[in-house]
Amino acid sequence: xxxxxxxESVKRYYSNASWLQRLLFLGGSEIQAVDGVTLRIEKGExxxxxxxxxxxxxxxxxxxxxxxxPTEGAVRFKGRxxxxxxxxxxxxxxxxxxxxxxxxxxxxxVRTILSYPIRKMGHTATADITARIHSLLEAVGLSARYxxxxxxxxxxxxxxxxxxxxTLALEPEFIVCDExxxxxDMNVKVQxxxxxxxxxxxxGISLLFISHDLSAVRFIADRICVMYLGKIVEQxxxxxxxxxxxxxxxxxxxxxxxxxxxxxxRKASLHGQPPSPMAPPAGCRFHPRCAYxxxxxxxxxxxxxxxxxxxxxxxxxxxxxxxVSQDPDRxx
Amino acid sequence: MGDKLVVLGAVIVLVFLGIAIFxxxxxxxxxxQQFRASPGELLPISVMSTTATGERLLLGSxxxxxxxxxxxxxxxxxxxxxxxxxxxxxxxxxxVLGSLTGYLEGSLFDEIVMRLIDALLTFPGILLAVILVAxxxxxxxxxxxxxxxxxxxxxxxxxxxxTPRLTRTMRGSTIPQAHRAYIKAAQLMGMPxxxxxxxxxxxxxxxxxxxxxxxxxxxxVFSTAGLGFLGLGPxxxxxxxxxxxxxTQEYFLNRQFWHIFIPGFTIxxxxxxxxVLGDGIRNVLDPEYRFEKADV
Ligand SMILES: Nc1ncnc2c1ncn2[C@@H]1O[C@H](COP(=O)(O)OP(=O)(O)O)[C@@H](O)[C@H]1O
Ligand SMILES: [Mg+2]
Numbered sequence: 019x020x021x022x023x024x025x026e027s028v029k030r031y032y033s034n035a036s037w038l039q040r041l042l043f044l045g046g047s048e049i050q051a052v053d054g055v056t057l058r059i060e061k062g063e064x065x066x067x068x069x070x071x072x073x074x075x076x077x078x079x080x081x082x083x084x085x086x087x088p089t090e091g092a093v094r095f096k097g098r099x100x101x102x103x104x105x106x107x108x109x110x111x112x113x114x115x116x117x118x119x120x121x122x123x124x125x126x127x128v129r130t131i132l133s134y135p136i137r138k139m140g141h142t143a144t145a146d147i148t149a150r151i152h153s154l155l156e157a158v159g160l161s162a163r164y165x166x167x168x169x170x171x172x173x174x175x176x177x178x179x180x181x182x183x184x185t186l187a188l189e190p191e192f193i194v195c196d197e198x199x200x201x202x203d204m205n206v207k208v209q210x211x212x213x214x215x216x217x218x219x220x221x222g223i224s225l226l227f228i229s230h231d232l233s234a235v236r237f238i239a240d241r242i243c244v245m246y247l248g249k250i251v252e253q254x255x256x257x258x259x260x261x262x263x264x265x266x267x268x269x270x271x272x273x274x275x276x277x278x279x280x281x282x283x284r285k286a287s288l289h290g291q292p293p294s295p296m297a298p299p300a301g302c303r304f305h306p307r308c309a310y311x312x313x314x315x316x317x318x319x320x321x322x323x324x325x326x327x328x329x330x331x332x333x334x335x336x337x338x339x340x341x342v343s344q345d346p347d348r349x350x
Numbered sequence: 351m352g353d354k355l356v357v358l359g360a361v362i363v364l365v366f367l368g369i370a371i372f373x374x375x376x377x378x379x380x381x382x383q384q385f386r387a388s389p390g391e392l393l394p395i396s397v398m399s400t401t402a403t404g405e406r407l408l409l410g411s412x413x414x415x416x417x418x419x420x421x422x423x424x425x426x427x428x429x430x431x432x433x434x435x436x437x438x439x440x441x442x443x444x445x446v447l448g449s450l451t452g453y454l455e456g457s458l459f460d461e462i463v464m465r466l467i468d469a470l471l472t473f474p475g476i477l478l479a480v481i482l483v484a485x486x487x488x489x490x491x492x493x494x495x496x497x498x499x500x501x502x503x504x505x506x507x508x509x510x511x512x513t514p515r516l517t518r519t520m521r522g523s524t525i526p527q528a529h530r531a532y533i534k535a536a537q538l539m540g541m542p543x544x545x546x547x548x549x550x551x552x553x554x555x556x557x558x559x560x561x562x563x564x565x566x567x568x569x570x571v572f573s574t575a576g577l578g579f580l581g582l583g584p585x586x587x588x589x590x591x592x593x594x595x596x597x598t599q600e601y602f603l604n605r606q607f608w609h610i611f612i613p614g615f616t617i618x619x620x621x622x623x624x625x626v627l628g629d630g631i632r633n634v635l636d637p638e639y640r641f642e643k644a645d646v
Contacts, residue, residue, distance in 0.1 A: 085534060105540050113538060120531040125553050135539050181535075188539060 020097040021058035022224050023082060023111070023192050028055050028091035030077050049295050051077040053248035054091070056325075059192065062222040064215065066239030066256065068232055068271070070292050074248045075228045076116060079194040082226055083113035095192070109138070112185040116196040118177035122169040128155075128180055129165040135187035154183040159213060175206035179213070186217070192224045199234050211238050232275050236260060241331075244268045247295055247303040250325060254332040264334045266308045302337065310338055356630030362623035370430040373423040379405070381424040382587040384415040394600065394609070409612055413600035416587075418609075422616060425589035429578070429620070432501055432590075433570035436508035441563040443513050448520020448559065449552040453528050453543070455521075464521075467514040476573045482507035483582040500584040508573055512566055519562050523555040561632045568624035575617045591617050 030052040051074045059065050067075050080086040081093055084100040093100045095111055115121035122131055129151060136150045152162045158179040169177060178198055185193055195214060199207040215238045218225050229235050235242055235256070242259045244252040244267060252265040263269045270288035290307055293299055301319035305311050311318045314337045325335040385401040395401060395411035397418075409418035451460040470478060486507070488500045498506075527533070528551060536546045571591075577583055578592025595613040 083538065085538060109540055113535075115531045115535060117531060121535045123532045123536075123550055123554070134536075134541065138540065184535070184539075 022061045023095050024058040025055055025082060025093050026091050028081050028088040028093060029053055030081055030086055031089045047296050050248045050298060051295060052081060055250055057243065057250070059224050059226060061224055062218065064218055064225045064227055064238055064240050066235035066242040067226060067228045067245060068230060068235050068242060069245035071230055072295065073245045073292065075245055076196055079113065079196050079226060079228050083111055083194045084108065085113065109188045110191040112188060112190040113194040114181055114185060114196060114198050117201065118174065118181045119169055121181055122177060124169055127166055127168050131180065131184055132187055135184055139188060154187055157186060158183045174202040175210060178202065178210055190223060194226045194228065196228045199229065199231065207234065214238060232271055247292060247298050249303060249335065251304065251335045252333065258332055264328060264332070264339065265336050266310045267304050314338060355626045359623040359626035359630065362619060363627050366426060366430065366620055366623070369423055370427040373427050377420040377423045379417040379420045381416060381420045381589050383417065385411055385417065386415055410609065412594065412597050418612060421589040421594055422613065425591045425594050426616065428501065428584060428588060429571060429574050429591040432504050432574045433567065436505045437512060437563055437566050437570045439505065440509045440512035440516055441559060443509065444516030444520050444559055445552060445556065448517045449524050449547050449555060452521040452524025453547050453551055455525055455528065467517055470510060470514045476511060476576055479507040479511045479573060479577060480580065480582060482510060483577055488582060488585050504574065504577055504584065508570060511573065516559055516562055520555065520559040523558045524551060527551055527554050557635055561635050564631045565628035567628055568621045571620050571624055
């Protein structure tokens with residue numbers, strides 16, 4: 019069975035080389051924002067994507083939504099490459115932007131914002147459109163009064179709901195949610211998470227839920243991918259990942275939220291900033307911050323570990339675990 | 351003080367607009383009718399004097415005996431129609447070109463348009479308009495079935511002069527907007543590019559270009575009159591402020607050199623009023639500029 023959406027060893031490199039440098043084959047420097055990610059999402063599944071800021075979550079999300087073209091590799095929706103898919107199917111893949119205020123035109127009110135996708139779905143009569151606007155607003159928990167508001171009159175949570183209503187108007191099958199709760203306070207966050215998970219279950223919409231907030235991901239996701247500097251380092255069902263984290267980076271992240279005070283400084287197990295993706299460390303990208311490097315040995319900086327299965331649905335990229343097979347993804 | 355100046359500018363502009371619109375109703379004579387001071391003599395008639403046939407000419411006549419006041423009224427109308435429509439057309443053209451090139455930044459279309467604009471910008475001031483009007487002539491051009499009026503020729507020439515800078519401004523304010531998430535969101539919904547530019551992008555990028563075009567109104571009056579003064583205005587007997595000014599040279603024959611002040615003062619007043627009004631509009635629309643000015 020093919021997955022609803024799948025990424026096959028996708029890479030996205032950003033180059034800051036000028037055309038002259040490129041002409042002379044002087045590379046300039048290159049950011050390996052996403053470096054070989056393979057990910058399958060089934061119908062109705064909610065996959066969480068966690069990692070520190072700058073590790074490439076947004077870039078991966080944009081690749082899956084078709085807003086970015088991969089430097090290498092392919093993204094397929096229902097077995098067909100996103101690059102050459104018909105417009106009708108293309109609309110079924112949508113994205114909620116990281117900053118909802120930015121993603122809504124400041125000049126349009128909610129009615130105008132929602133009308134376009136509604137018309138696009140074939141509703142043309144004015145009464146039809148109005149009814150649809152009201153049902154969409156209701157679906158995201160807003161009253162019909164909001165139809166005449168502008169984005170500057172809305173709070174962070176309301177903005178996110180309007181943005182969600184706009185994507186739902188297109189009856190999507192897959193939505194990338196890029197940190198939808200990063201700009202709202204605690205109780206609004208819970209409401210939004212509940213809303214997303216209810217809508218996903220109700221309509222069978224698959225979600226890629228991006229966040230640097232592990233507790234949010236734990237609440238909503240069926241399966242979790244942990245990303246570090248452009249690579250997925252661990253992937254497991256949500257419960258499994260929280261009960262038995264296997265990658266040292268995941269362990270460190272979990273330690274950090276185990277603190278009772280959420281504002282407390284992270285434990286020493288994850289010290290420092292992630293290295294720049296412009297000059298990723300040789301070998302395992304996590305080794306300069308890893309607590310297990312001494313235990314494992316020099317192999318950590320000699321070559322990069324492959325993402326390999328520990329059990330059928332638990333993958334990890336670390337030399338702590340014996341290498342099982344030759345994986346084509348192994349080098350770097 | 352600044353605000354009072356703006357009000358003064360606005361009042362003067364309104365008065366001139368009134369003259370341009372309703373002028374024909376209260377112009378005392380036809381602008382082409384020739385009078386004589388005494389039978390047989392064709393010389394400029396002095397201010398407040400009476401013609402051989404008994405008409406009183408409030409501001410005298412030009413060298414061909416035509417009533418100065420009537421010519422000023424009709425001339426104001428011509429000058430204002432030419433300058434306002436050239437700024438309006440240039441602004442519309444700049445909004446279309448600037449938003450398209452801004453949205454399609456780096457594309458072949460963008461490259462071609464911007465290089466053309468660079469080429470047009472190498473002509474200083476109204477030199478380009480002078481060259482264009484001189485080349486096209488002031489008689490009107492035949493384009494297929496339609497023949498343009500001489501006024502339209504001048505408007506086209508001025509549009510060529512004003513559009514490049516306005517387009518650059520519009521493109522400059524479009525580029526940062528084009529990278530914002532609401533544009534990405536529109537693309538993701540499958541919105542066609544023309545619709546994105548016309549309904550999502552361009553309406554959010556207009557402030558700068560509108561500010562600039564209002565400051566161009568004074569320049570447009572000055573340029574129109576300048577072309578007229580250089581003999582590149584509308585053909586005779588159509589009056590135009592610059593043309594009227596040029597013809598006052600002939601008063602020197604009659605030792606009435608101060609006649610030059612009548613059209614000269616009118617042009618200066620109009621340019622002054624448009625300039626202060628343009629500055630005022632800019633201060634309202636662009637508060638940052640006001641702060642900048644206050645600092646100096
Ligand atoms: N358009 C771009 N051009 C150049 N570099 C980019 C671009 N987008 C993202 N990057 C870089 O790619 C890396 C990953 O960014 P991003 O995907 O936004 O991370 P995250 O969402 O996890 O914070 C960052 O180092 C960022 O600077
Ligand atoms: Mg991000």
